Amino acid sequence: MTHEYRRPTASGGLRLHLNENTAGCSPKVLEAMRRVTREEAAVYPDYNEAIEACASKFGVSAGSVLLVNGLDEGILLAALVMLREGTPADPCEAIIVQPAFDMYAACADGAGGRIVEVLPDAGLDFPARRVLDALSDRTRIIFLTSPNNPTGLSIPPENVESIANAAPQAMVFLDEAYADFSGESMIQSAASGAIPNLIVGRTFAKAYGLAGVRAGALFGTPAGLSAMRRVIPPYSLNLFAAAALPAALADLEYYNWYLSEVRESKGLLYEVLDRHGLRYWPSNGNFVLAFFGEALASVVSGLAERGIHIRDRSADPGCTGCARMTAGVVAHTQRLVSALEEVMCGAR
Ligand SMILES: Cc1ncc(COP(=O)(O)O)c(C=O)c1O
Structure with missing residues (x-):
C-alpha cells in the first residue's frame, strides 16, 4: 500500500477543499x-x-x-x-x-x-x-x-x-x-x-x-x-x-476578524445542513464535515460545476458518504450555501 500524498487539484473557482484561509494573509x-x-x-x-x-x-x-x-x-x-x-x-x-x-x-x-x-x-x-x-x-x-x-x-x-x-x-x-x-x-x-x-x-x-x-x-x-x-x-x-x-x-485585529468570519460561516453551514436534515459534526476547526450519503458524488460535482470545490472524504475510515467544506469568509460561505441549496434540491 502506498502512502504517497496526492496533492488535490482545483483549477480556479472557490477553493473550499483544503481548509485554507479564504481571505488571504494580513x-x-x-x-x-x-x-x-x-x-x-x-x-x-x-x-x-x-x-x-x-x-x-x-x-x-x-x-x-x-x-x-x-x-x-x-x-x-x-x-x-x-x-x-x-x-x-x-x-x-x-x-x-x-x-x-x-x-x-x-x-x-x-x-x-x-x-x-x-x-x-x-x-x-x-x-x-x-x-x-x-x-x-x-x-x-x-x-x-x-x-x-x-x-x-x-x-x-x-x-x-x-x-x-x-x-x-x-x-x-x-x-x-x-x-x-x-x-x-x-x-x-x-x-x-x-x-x-x-x-x-x-x-x-x-x-x-x-x-x-x-x-x-x-x-x-x-x-x-x-x-x-x-x-x-x-x-x-x-x-x-x-x-x-x-x-x-x-496583527491581532486581522486575526480576530478572520476567526469571527469562520465562526459565522460555520453557523451558516450548520443552518443549511439542518434545513436538509443532513448529519454533520459540530466543528472546532475552520471546516465542517457533513454526511451526504448516496448524494455525495452529485453534490461534489454539482458544486464543482458551479465553481466551488469541496473535499470528498469518503475514502477516509469512518467517513463514507462525507465531504469536508472550508468555513472561511462569510461571503464565500453564502455562495456555498446557495449552491448547496440548488444542488441538494436537484439531488432529491
Ligand atoms: C492536521 C494538519 N496538520 C498539518 C497540516 C499542514 O500544515 P502546513 O501547511 O503548515 O504544512 C495540515 C494542512 O492541511 C493539516 O490539516
Missing part, C-alpha cells in the same frame, strides 16, 4: 515581505525576530520553539527522529488515529516505520481506550490531532495526558493545526515539561493565511526538541517566511 504581512532588501536576499536568513515573536505569542521561552517550513516539515522531522532506529525486520511503530491527516502515514512510512492504525467508531469520537490498547513496546510516535482534520472534533486534554503517560518511550505529536479556531492548546504542557514526551505542532497556514509562505512551529522542552533541531536544515524557512511571521502574529 496586508501587513505583504508589507513586511516587500521591505526585504536585495542584500537580505543574498544572505542566509536570521530567525531571531521570528522565534521571539512566536515565543512571546505562545508564552514560552525561545528554546521551546522550533520553526519549521510548514507543519508538514515538523511531522516529517518527528517521524524521522522517532522511527529511525527500527529495521525492516523489526520496525518501530507509529500510531495513527483514523480518520487522520494524510501526511502522518506518508512520513511514518518514509521514515521506515510500521503504521498502526486505530479505527474510528460510527460517531468519530476520539477512541482513547483503543489508542491505549494499540500501544506496544515498539511504539515510538503517536500522532494526535486536536481539533481533528477532517472531523473538527477536539481531543480532551486528559486523554492526551493519559496516552503520553502510558507510552513514556514514545513521542506524542499533538498536531494543533486548527487550534486557533478552538482556542484550546496544550503548548504550555509541552513547553513546561509537565508532559515531557509531548510535542505540539502549529501551522500559520490556516488562521494566519500563510499556506503559500510555508511557516509552522513545534513546541516542547528544549530536550524534547533537540533531536529534531539536530536534523532540520539550518535554513529551513526562507527569508520571506521569517519576515512574514512577526507581522502576521502582531
